[in-house]
Amino acid sequence: MSATTAVNYEVIIGLEIHAQLNTQTKLFSSASNAFGNKPNSTVSPVCLGLPGALPVLNEAAVKKAILAGLALHCRINQTSIFSRKNYFYPDLPKGYQISQFDQPICGPGYLEISVSEQTKKIGITRIHMEEDAGKLVHQGAEGIAGATHSLVDLNRAGSPLIEIVSEPDIRSSKEAAIYMATIHELLVHIGVCNGNLEQGQLRCDANVSLRPVGTSTFGTRTEIKNLNSFRSVERAINSEIKRQTEVLSSGGIIVQETRNYDDMTQTTTSLRSKEDAHDYRYFPEPDLPPLVISDRVLAEVKATLPELPQVKRERYKTVLKLSKEVIKVLMGDIQIDHYFNKILHLNSAQKESVAAQDIAKWVVGDVNALLKENGQSFSQTLITPERLLELINMIQSGAISGKMAKSILPKLLTETTPLTAIIEADGGGQISDESALLDVISKILDNNSDVVLKIKNGKTQAAGFLMGQVMKETQGKAKPDLVRSLILAEVEKR
Amino acid sequence: MTNNQPNPYPSIRVLHEDLKNQRITSVELTQQSLQTIEATDSTLNAFLCQCKDSALQAAESHDVAFKRGDDVSPLAGIPIAIKDNINIKGVKTTCASQFLKSFVAPFNATVTSRLNQAGAVVVGKVNLDEFAMGSSTENSSFGVTKNPWDITKVSGGSSGGSAAAVASGQVIASLGSDTGGSIRQPASFCGVVGLKPTYGRVSRYGLVAFASSLDQIGPFTHTVEDAAYLLNAICGHDPNDATSSPQPVPDFTQALSKEIKGLKIAVPEELIGDAIDADIKQHVITALDLLKANGAMWETVSMPSFSASIPTYYIIAPAEASANLARFDGVRYTSRNQTAENLNDMIIQSRSDGFGEEVKRRIILGTFALSSGYYDAYYLKAQKSRTLIQNDFKRVYQDYDVIMSPTTPTTAFEIGAHHNDPLAMYNADLATIPANMAGVPAMSVPCGFSNGLPIGLQIFGHHFDEATVLRVGDAYQNLTDFHLKKLENQT
Numbered sequence: 001m002s003a004t005t006a007v008n009y010e011v012i013i014g015l016e017i018h019a020q021l022n023t024q025t026k027l028f029s030s031a032s033n034a035f036g037n038k039p040n041s042t043v044s045p046v047c048l049g050l051p052g053a054l055p056v057l058n059e060a061a062v063k064k065a066i067l068a069g070l071a072l073h074c075r076i077n078q079t080s081i082f083s084r085k086n087y088f089y090p091d092l093p094k095g096y097q098i099s100q101f102d103q104p105i106c107g108p109g110y111l112e113i114s115v116s117e118q119t120k121k122i123g124i125t126r127i128h129m130e131e132d133a134g135k136l137v138h139q140g141a142e143g144i145a146g147a148t149h150s151l152v153d154l155n156r157a158g159s160p161l162i163e164i165v166s167e168p169d170i171r172s173s174k175e176a177a178i179y180m181a182t183i184h185e186l187l188v189h190i191g192v193c194n195g196n197l198e199q200g201q202l203r204c205d206a207n208v209s210l211r212p213v214g215t216s217t218f219g220t221r222t223e224i225k226n227l228n229s230f231r232s233v234e235r236a237i238n239s240e241i242k243r244q245t246e247v248l249s250s251g252g253i254i255v256q257e258t259r260n261y262d263d264m265t266q267t268t269t270s271l272r273s274k275e276d277a278h279d280y281r282y283f284p285e286p287d288l289p290p291l292v293i294s295d296r297v298l299a300e301v302k303a304t305l306p307e308l309p310q311v312k313r314e315r316y317k318t319v320l321k322l323s324k325e326v327i328k329v330l331m332g333d334i335q336i337d338h339y340f341n342k343i344l345h346l347n348s349a350q351k352e353s354v355a356a357q358d359i360a361k362w363v364v365g366d367v368n369a370l371l372k373e374n375g376q377s378f379s380q381t382l383i384t385p386e387r388l389l390e391l392i393n394m395i396q397s398g399a400i401s402g403k404m405a406k407s408i409l410p411k412l413l414t415e416t417t418p419l420t421a422i423i424e425a426d427g428g429g430q431i432s433d434e435s436a437l438l439d440v441i442s443k444i445l446d447n448n449s450d451v452v453l454k455i456k457n458g459k460t461q462a463a464g465f466l467m468g469q470v471m472k473e474t475q476g477k478a479k480p481d482l483v484r485s486l487i488l489a490e491v492e493k494r
Numbered sequence: 495m496t497n498n499q500p501n502p503y504p505s506i507r508v509l510h511e512d513l514k515n516q517r518i519t520s521v522e523l524t525q526q527s528l529q530t531i532e533a534t535d536s537t538l539n540a541f542l543c544q545c546k547d548s549a550l551q552a553a554e555s556h557d558v559a560f561k562r563g564d565d566v567s568p569l570a571g572i573p574i575a576i577k578d579n580i581n582i583k584g585v586k587t588t589c590a591s592q593f594l595k596s597f598v599a600p601f602n603a604t605v606t607s608r609l610n611q612a613g614a615v616v617v618g619k620v621n622l623d624e625f626a627m628g629s630s631t632e633n634s635s636f637g638v639t640k641n642p643w644d645i646t647k648v649s650g651g652s653s654g655g656s657a658a659a660v661a662s663g664q665v666i667a668s669l670g671s672d673t674g675g676s677i678r679q680p681a682s683f684c685g686v687v688g689l690k691p692t693y694g695r696v697s698r699y700g701l702v703a704f705a706s707s708l709d710q711i712g713p714f715t716h717t718v719e720d721a722a723y724l725l726n727a728i729c730g731h732d733p734n735d736a737t738s739s740p741q742p743v744p745d746f747t748q749a750l751s752k753e754i755k756g757l758k759i760a761v762p763e764e765l766i767g768d769a770i771d772a773d774i775k776q777h778v779i780t781a782l783d784l785l786k787a788n789g790a791m792w793e794t795v796s797m798p799s800f801s802a803s804i805p806t807y808y809i810i811a812p813a814e815a816s817a818n819l820a821r822f823d824g825v826r827y828t829s830r831n832q833t834a835e836n837l838n839d840m841i842i843q844s845r846s847d848g849f850g851e852e853v854k855r856r857i858i859l860g861t862f863a864l865s866s867g868y869y870d871a872y873y874l875k876a877q878k879s880r881t882l883i884q885n886d887f888k889r890v891y892q893d894y895d896v897i898m899s900p901t902t903p904t905t906a907f908e909i910g911a912h913h914n915d916p917l918a919m920y921n922a923d924l925a926t927i928p929a930n931m932a933g934v935p936a937m938s939v940p941c942g943f944s945n946g947l948p949i950g951l952q953i954f955g956h957h958f959d960e961a962t963v964l965r966v967g968d969a970y971q972n973l974t975d976f977h978l979k980k981l982e983n984q985t
Contacts, residue, residue: 045600045601048826049821049826050599050600050601050827051581051587051589051594051597051599051702051703051821051827052580052581052587052599052601052603052699052700052701052702052703053601053699053700054698054699054703054734054735054736054737055736056733056734056735056736057736084817086816086817086820086864088820088823088841090823090825090837093821093825093826094817094820094821095817095819095820095821095823096817096820152825152826279865279866281816281817281861281864281865281866281869282864283813283814283817283864283869283873286705286706286707286737286814287703287706287736287737288736288737289736289737
C-alpha cells in the first residue's frame, strides 16, 4: 500500500460515573447499607425481591442526590420518575432494576476541572438515582469461566447509587482521569459518598470515539465498562484510543459495542455489540409515585451544601497560605480535613491565637504519622481537636517547647488526664522563670570566662556555645530565645 | 320484598353479639367452618390449604378474651379465608402456580397483620387463577373452583375461591384481589358481595403483584354491612406501600344510613347495551327502578372511553405483569429446571416449566408491548386511553353520586366454555375494568337470578368514597332478599 497522509484524530470522551451514596439504609428498604458483612445478612424482603415486597424510597438518599446535583451546578427536577429497567441476571432479584430513565432527578450542570493549571469546564448531562445489584461469587475458579457454580450475595442489592453522565467534553485520557478524580473529591467532600474505590463505591464507564481533527461530527463510539480507579480509566482509554486509531488508519470502521478492559494486559476486548444490546423495556415504576421535591426540601438541602473543594483549596492556598504538600494531604483525606477544620474553628473561637500553618503542620505531620502508626482514625482518637489545640497553645505561650510537645504526644493516644498533669509527670514544663535561669547562667559564665571575653570582643555567635551549656544543664527545658537574651545581657554586665 | 326471612348467613354484627354474650364460641364457629369445608370442598375445590391448628388456637384465645369481657373488635373470632396470592407468614403462598408450589412466605401481608390484629380467624387460603390472571379460576394449577350454585359452572375469577368459600358458607368472609374485576366478577357469579376499594385505600404490601397500578385487595361477604366491617379492618395508610393513601379513614359501618333520597345514579350506555345478556339487563333495570321508587333518580349517560377499556387493560396489565413476574426465574424460591446446562437455559426452562399457558401469554404480550419500537404504539397509547377513561369518570361524577351497571355481561358460564377462546374470556371483564383504570371503588351486590344463577349489580363510587357505595348497597339489600337466598344443593 502506498503511503497516505497520516490522519490526526481528535479524541472524544464522555464518562458515566456510578457513585454509591453513603446512607444508613438502602434505597428502597430499611436494610443496612453497610459494607463488609456476612453474605446475605443485610437484606430485607425488598432487597431479596420476595413476592409481595414493595419499594419505599429512602428520603436521605434523595437529599444526597440533590446535594450532588447542587454541587455540580445542575438543575434539580422537582418532579422526577423512577422506571423499571428489565433484564434477567441472578444478582438482580426482581428481574428489573429500579432506576430513572427519561425524567431524572438532576438536569444539565457542569464541573470545572484543572488540567495543567488551566481550568476546563466539563458539561454534566444528567444525574439519576438507581439501586445497585447484588454480587456473584464464582466457585472453583477466579471468574465465571471455569467456575463449577456461583453463589449470590445480595448484601449490595438495593444500595443507593447516583449515575453522573457527562457530556462528550473530555478530550484525553488524562482529562478523563482528572475528571473522575475531581468528581471523587467533590462527592467525598460534600459527604454523599465514602469514595472507597477498592470497595467499588465509585466506578466508571467510558465512552470513547475518534474523529479527524477539524471535523465536527462524532465518530462511532465504544463503551468501556466498569473502570474502578483513576489509573485504570486513563490506561483503558489509552489502549482504546490506540486500538481505534489502528482500525481507522488501516481503513477499518469502528463497531458500536461495549468493551471490557483488562488491567493485566492493558487491552480492551469486545463484550457485546449494539445488535446484541439488551432491550431494557423501561417503563414507569408503578410501585412508586413520582418523586416530588418541595421548595422547602430543596431550600433545606441547599442550606446544607458545604464549601466545595475547589473553593476550599483556594482558601487553603491564598487565605491560610498552606503549602502545596499540606493542601494535598488535607484534600486527599476527608477525615484529616474535617479534623483540621474543627481545630481551625475552635481556634477562631479563641481569637485565632495560633497560625493556621502551625495547626496544619501538627495535624498533617506528627498527629497524622502517629495515628497511622497506631492504627487510629482522626474521628476516633483521644487526641481530639480540642486536646491538640490546647497542646499547640501551650507551645505558643512558652509553657512547653515544641520538642517537649512531640515527646508528650504519644501519651495523649491513651491518656485523658489534664495536659498539665501529663507534662508534670514528664518532668515539668519549660523554664521561663528568669531568676531560675539566671542562677544557671551565672554559674556557666563563671566557668567559661574565655568565651565571655570573645563575646565582649564582638563574636556574638560564640553565645551559641553558652546556650548549649545552659540547655544541657536544664535538660532542654529552658526557653531558648529567653536564654539567649539573658546570656547577652549578663555578658554585657561583666 | 322485605328483609324478614330468617337469615341463613348470620351477619358479623349478629355473630359478634352472640360471641360477646357467649351464646356461641369462636371455637364452635371455627369448627363449623372447618366441617363445612370438609363436607363441601371435595366438590367445590375452593381451598388450597387449611390452617386448622392455628385457626383453632386463635379461636380459643378469642374465646378467653370474650369470657373475660375484653373489649374486642367486631371481627374477633370470625372465620375467614384469604386468597392465595396474599402472604401469611409461615404459610405457603402458591398463587395457584406450580412455580411457587413450595414457597412459604417469610412475612405477613399488611392486610394479614391487620386482620390478625382485629382477631379474625384465618381458616385457610383459597384458590385463584394462576397469579390472579383469569376470569374463571380455570387457570389454577390446582384445579378449577366450581360454582356453589351449579357445579358445572365456573365460580368466576380470579378470586373464584374467595367467592365460592363465602357463597357456600365455608367461611363468613374472605379476601380477594381485583386487578380488572377479580373480586366483583366472581362475587357476581357466586351471588355474594364483593368490594374493590379505591386504589391506594388498602395496602398492597404482601400481595403478590400482578399489575401494580391496578391491583387492590378487598372483601367478599354476604352483606354490605359485613363488607364495611372488613374494610374497616384492612384499610388505611401503610408505610410499607408507597402507593397507599394517607386519606383519613372513616368508620364505614357508620355510613350505612339506608338513606338514598336524592341519590343521583348514572348508568353508562356502554355497559347496558347489546353486549349485556338481556335477562341481566332487565334485572339491573328493575334494581335501578326500585332505588328510584325509594327516592333516587337514574339516567343513562355516555362514557365512550369504556369501549376501549378491554384493549387498554390488556396492554397495561400484561406490561406491568411482565416485569412483576420476572422475579420468578428459578434462581431463588421458585422451582428450578435441573436439566439446563447454562444460566440462560436455566431461567428459560424454569419459567417454561413453572408458568401456565395464560400467564405465559400475558408475559409475552406485556414484553412485546414494552419493546423498543412498540412502546409508543402500545404502552404509551394505552396510558393515554387510560387517561380518557379517568376523564370520563371525572366528567360524569360532576353530576352524579354513583355509577351503576351490571357487574358482568353474562352469568357464570360452563366450565371449559372459553377454553379455546381467550378473547371471549377477556370480555367477561367488560364492565369491571373501568374501575381499575380510574382507581375508583366499585362493588358487586346480588340483584337477582337468571336460570338459577346469580346476577350482580355494580356500584361505582367517587375516589375514596366507599362510604356512599356501601350506603347505597346496604340500602338496596335492605329492600331486597337476593343475598339471603340459600343454596339448595347445600349439605
